[in-house]
Structures are given as structure tokens and as C-alpha cells.
Amino acid sequence: MQTQPRPALFLDRDGVINVDRGYVSRREDFEWLPGIFDLARTAQGLGFALVVVTNQSGIGRGYYTEQDFQALTAYMRERFVAEGVPLDAVYHCPFHPESEQAKYRHPDHPWRKPRPGMILAARDELRLDLARSAMVGDRVSDVEAGASAGVGALALIGAGEQLPQGWEDVERFDQVADVAGWIAGLAKRQGRDDGRAIVVTASPSVASVSPKG
């Protein structure tokens, strides 16, 4: 049966899922941001695929390895599963223009945000409807990638980033915990709320899950 392309919630990683400490590569340094699982539950409950798109130039820069990244990603994905909201996909871009390792050296890789390559790959591989999708990031490069890909709704977390003129459509939020209501409103405007519970608040299961793996 042919299914309709789905909308997705695209999430940057550092600064959206976990605290951005700069080149986070170990689970000891992976501190979950409050509200991320409620946001994921709200979005998934409203029919959004959950897709992480993360620049990982720390691999290309030699700060950590691809294996380190994959181990941390497995840890991250297990926690989303434990929270009842499995991620549909995680895309990462290890390239950097000045990598000392030739295989990671690229002057302007199409997957490296602000370029839209990771989002476009997800669209094709997961059959996503980008116009009905949303991108949540904490850097201008995140919303630029979303805009370049044609993602319909863009959100920027934190007050630290200056948006260039002409980006007035980007929603600004102080913290991740504030984003779920926006996603619910987006789905409602798209006619997909189905009368179900809109914003999911902390469920009892959350407390039983250890924050440390």
C-alpha cells in the first residue's frame, strides 16, 4: 500500500538533545536537556518521524573517532527507546575542511550544516514531507539547513544566536521544554491533531529511568 510521505521533527543534537559542552563524545559528558523526551513524545504522537541531524566535525578534527560517536549514538538511541519514543534515524556529518585525515577532509561537504544534505537524504530514505516538517536547532546553521532543504517550520533555541534579517519566521525559544506546544500547534494547523491529547507532560515512566546509562 502506498503511504503518504510523513512529516518529521528534525533535531540537532548538542544544544537540543543534550547540553552542548563542545565536541561531546562520552556518555559521562552527555547531559540530557529537560523536556527533550516530552517534545519527542508529543511530536511522535502527532505523526512526526524523529530524525537527528548532527554535524560531527570532531571526528574529522581527530578529537574522537567514528566508533566513539557510534557508541554514544547507541546509548542515546537506547534511552529514547526506554522513554517510549524510538528515533527513526540519526544522520551525522564527520567532515571538516581542515581534517588531517584525507577521508574526512572536504572543503564544503553537502551534509555539513548549514548545507541541507542530511535532511535531503532523510527525506529520500524515510519518505518525508519536508514542507510539513520542523527543524529544531540552537545555531543559525541549523535553521539555515532546514530552510535550504525546504523544511516548513524552523525553531531556534537559546538567545545566543543572532539571526540575519529576513529570518523573522524562525520561532525563538529559551529552552527545549518550550518547544512541544509549538509542535502541537503546528500539527493542529496542518489538521493532524485528531483530537488527541496535544502536549504530553512528564509521564510516570520517566522517573524510573536512570539518567546515567
Ligand SMILES: [Mg+2]
Ligand atoms: Mg547544536
